[in-house]
Amino acid sequence: MENEFLNNRQHITRKHFLGKLGLGFGSVALGSLLMPDLFSGKDEMVSTVGLPHFAPKAKRIIYLFQNGAPSQLESFDYKPLLNKMTGEELPESIRQGQRLTGMTASQKKFPLIGSHFKFQQYGQSGAWVSELFPNIAKVVDDICIVKSMHTEAINHDPALTFMQTGAQQGNRPSMGAWLSYGLGSENKNLPAYCVLLSRGRGNGQGVYSKLWTNGFLDSIHQGVQFSSSEERVLYLKDPNGRDRADSRKMLDNLAQLNDLNYKEFGDLEIQTRIQQYEMAYRMQTAVPELTDLSLEPDNIVKMYGADCLAPGTYAANCLLARKLSEAGVRFVQLYHQGWDQHGNMVGEMPLQAQDVDRSTAALIMDLKQRGLLDETLVIWGGEFGRTNYCQGDLSKDNYGRDHHPRCYTIWMAGGGVKPGMVYGESDDFGYNIIKDPVHVNDFHATVLHLMGLNHEQLNFKHLGRRYRLTDVAGKVVNGIIA
Numbered sequence: 001m002e003n004e005f006l007n008n009r010q011h012i013t014r015k016h017f018l019g020k021l022g023l024g025f026g027s028v029a030l031g032s033l034l035m036p037d038l039f040s041g042k043d044e045m046v047s048t049v050g051l052p053h054f055a056p057k058a059k060r061i062i063y064l065f066q067n068g069a070p071s072q073l074e075s076f077d078y079k080p081l082l083n084k085m086t087g088e089e090l091p092e093s094i095r096q097g098q099r100l101t102g103m104t105a106s107q108k109k110f111p112l113i114g115s116h117f118k119f120q121q122y123g124q125s126g127a128w129v130s131e132l133f134p135n136i137a138k139v140v141d142d143i144c145i146v147k148s149m150h151t152e153a154i155n156h157d158p159a160l161t162f163m164q165t166g167a168q169q170g171n172r173p174s175m176g177a178w179l180s181y182g183l184g185s186e187n188k189n190l191p192a193y194c195v196l197l198s199r200g201r202g203n204g205q206g207v208y209s210k211l212w213t214n215g216f217l218d219s220i221h222q223g224v225q226f227s228s229s230e231e232r233v234l235y236l237k238d239p240n241g242r243d244r245a246d247s248r249k250m251l252d253n254l255a256q257l258n259d260l261n262y263k264e265f266g267d268l269e270i271q272t273r274i275q276q277y278e279m280a281y282r283m284q285t286a287v288p289e290l291t292d293l294s295l296e297p298d299n300i301v302k303m304y305g306a307d308c309l310a311p312g313t314y315a316a317n318c319l320l321a322r323k324l325s326e327a328g329v330r331f332v333q334l335y336h337q338g339w340d341q342h343g344n345m346v347g348e349m350p351l352q353a354q355d356v357d358r359s360t361a362a363l364i365m366d367l368k369q370r371g372l373l374d375e376t377l378v379i380w381g382g383e384f385g386r387t388n389y390c391q392g393d394l395s396k397d398n399y400g401r402d403h404h405p406r407c408y409t410i411w412m413a414g415g416g417v418k419p420g421m422v423y424g425e426s427d428d429f430g431y432n433i434i435k436d437p438v439h440v441n442d443f444h445a446t447v448l449h450l451m452g453l454n455h456e457q458l459n460f461k462h463l464g465r466r467y468r469l470t471d472v473a474g475k476v477v478n479g480i481i482a
Contacts, residue, residue, distance in 0.1 A: 050183050052452025057416025057482070058377040059186070061179070061447070062321045062332045064360060065379075067160065068205045068339030071386035071401055072409035072430065074115050074349055077147050078128035079430040082388055083114030090389045094431050101154055103342060103391065104402045110389040112429070113399050116346045125420040132353035135361035141420035142364055142373070143380075143413040144480050148424025148433045151384055151405045151440045156205045156340070159383035159405065164211045166444055166469040173215035173460075175444065176331035178469045179451060180221040182458045187328030190290075194329050195223040196317040200338030201351040207335045216462040220272045223333060226291070226320070228312025233287055290323055304362040315359035322366050325376055339382055343392050343400035364413055373414035377450055381410025388430045407433045410443075416450045418482045441474035449476045 073079055090110040104110075118131045123141040136143075153159035158168035165172040173181070176193035185192035195212045212223030226233060242250075262270040289295075293309055293316060300319070301308055307315035314336050321332040338352050360380060367373040385408025386401035393399065407426045413419065425435035445455040448469065455476075459468040 050181070052183065053454045053457055054452055056450065056452025058414070058450045059375045060325050060328075060330050060332075061176075061377045061379065061415070061451070062325055062334070062363070063175075063379045064318070064321075064334050064356075064363075064381075065163075065336065066339050066356070066382040067207055067335050067337045068156070068203070068341075069159075069382040069384050069386060069403065069408070070339040070352070071341065071345065071349065072147070072407075072426075073386060073388060073401070074117055074345065075130050075133060075353075076128065076145050076409045076411065077426060077430055078119040078130075079114070079388070079426075079428065081428040082112050082430065085112045086114045087111050087394060090429070090431070094427070094429050096432075098406060099154065101403050104387070104389075107391075110387075111394050112388055113390040113394065113401075116399075117349075123420060125422065127420075127422050130353075132350055133357045135357045139361050139364045139413075142368065143411045144417045144419060145409060145411045145422045146424055146438055146477075146480065147407070147409045147422060147426055148435065148437050149381070149385075149408045149410055149440070149443065150433060150437055153384065154403055154405050156383065156403075159403075160205070160207075160211065162440055163383045165213075165215070166441065166471055170210045171213070171215050172467070173217045173221065173469070174212050174223065174333075175447065175469060176212060176223050176333055177214045177217050177221040178448075178458060179331045179453075181217050181460070182448075182453050183330055183451065185328060185330050190287075190324070190327055190329050191224040192330040193221065193223040194324050194332050195225045196320060196332070196334045197225070197228075198312060198314040198317050198334065198336045198355075200314065200336055200355045202338035202348040203340045203342070204337035205340050207337060211335070212333060216467070217460060218268060218272045220275050223331075228316075290327055291320060293319055293323075300366065303366060304359045308359060314355050315362075318359040318363045319366075322363055322372075325367075326370070326372060341386070341400050342402065344398060345400050346397055367414060375415065377415025377417065377447065378413040379410065379447070380412075382408070384408050404431075406431065412480070416482050418480055421480070423477070423480050436477075436479060438477055439473070441470045442477050444469045445474035446477045446480070450481070 073082065088111065090112055095110070115130070119128045120131070120137070121127065122129050122137040125141055127140045127145055129137040129140060151159055151162060153162050153168050161170060162168045164174050166175070180192035183192070193212070197207060209225070212225070214220075214222035224233065258270050258273060296319065304315050304319050307313045308319045310316055314334070317334050321334060324332050336356060338355075341348050364373065364378060367376050367378070385404040387404045391400045391402045407430070423436055424433065424438060426432065427434050448455045448458060455468060455470045455474055459466040
């Protein structure tokens with residue numbers, strides 16, 4: 001009982017054990033292969049926090065989260081039957097009594113509605129893409145479209161939280177926090193997990209810090225939010241009248257006080273606090289140059305579009321995500337708000353698509369031309385899909401779609417994912433999955449696998465039980481892995 005108490009108090013985890021015990025010869029060899037800079041003496045790109053469970057296909061992730069749930073029926077899941085049956089009632093045999101949100105539960109009828117936008121096949125893969133995404137259509141042979149995602153959550157908050165943390169309730173570590181915990185950062189001057197926010201021209205759902213929280217993991221693993229203001233990371237600058245030498249002296253003295261506190265109480269969070277102060281000090285030098293997008297050459301600005309020079313836009317965040325990823329940030333999370341089209345789909349969705357289409361495709365092309373796409377996993381998608389029946393006025397100029405968790409579409413590129421393929425299939429109504437379903441837990445298990453982590457082994461003991469990103473479910477989707 002005493003030993004168990006000591007272990008719990010010291011939070012002995014796989015990372016801490018490896019760090020304190022030292023690496024065996026086999027781990028040293030594996031580490032040198034997986035991270036060539038590990039023993040090279042290059043201080044800028046060193047990771048000693050953790051090692052993958054096996055050889056990874058991806059080193060880092062850029063997650064382009066489309067907050068509010070873009071309609072799969074207006075983007076990548078072409079359903080001509082809906083255009084033919086527009087105005088007809090959704091068959092009960094298709095709906096199968098699925099529960100509805102409070103916004104359409106009171107509807108007496110559920111008229112089908114086809115997409116107002118044209119679709120066309122692109123690339124050697126022949127994937128169908130809406131006219132709203134002409135630039136993404138050009139890189140369709142570099143992406144893997146997954147049309148069979150599904151979730152239990154039917155409202156934004158639980159569905160959004162589920163996609164980001166693997167649980168519908170709060171206070172669970174986000175995906176980025178788990179990756180920081182399992183693998184650490186490649187760059188000692190930057191956090192392992194960075195968060196960027198943008199807002200489109202459609203109806204938006206809010207985002208909040210619980211989505212990039214460390215949960216019950218050490219706070220060093222929390223996502224660091226970048227601002228669109230002149231000060232890209234808030235409170236990073238020294239106050240007026242204090243220079244770098246003063247800051248260094250202050251931090252050294254503060255570290256001594258915190259170390260005394262740690263020796264008395266043994267709280268690992270005190271050590272984390274020391275690490276965070278030191279990280280902030282190093283970021284003072286690294287962040288300003290990294291976030292200065294004006295230094296980018298004209299051909300890159302032209303590729304992403306002029307908006308990429310306006311901080312806080314989606315285009316600017318895509319470009320910054322490439323720079324952060326290239327600098328060794330393990331997980332870069334973008335949240336783009338404005339995809340909640342319960343009405344005015346025809347008016348709003350083209351504006352939203354216009355905000356993201358060019359810069360999303362540019363990110364893929366930019367990573368590819370730099371030789372980074374193979375080792376960078378890019379993910380695009382929202383928290384659920386949209387219904388095939390109309391919400392509100394049946395008029396095609398004013399229709400909207402309600403939430404639909406039973407099947408929706410995301411896509412992935414690079415990082416060990418098969419390019420130029422479509423995985424999974426929904427029925428002709430775009431309502432139910434008929435081939436290769438992918439649950440949110442499966443998605444998380446696959447992402448971790450691509451990063452060299454076994455989702456069942458990456459766990460943390462909290463309040464008497466072991467937690468993991470996939471909880472007690474999840475299987476790797478081998479069909480999309482190259």
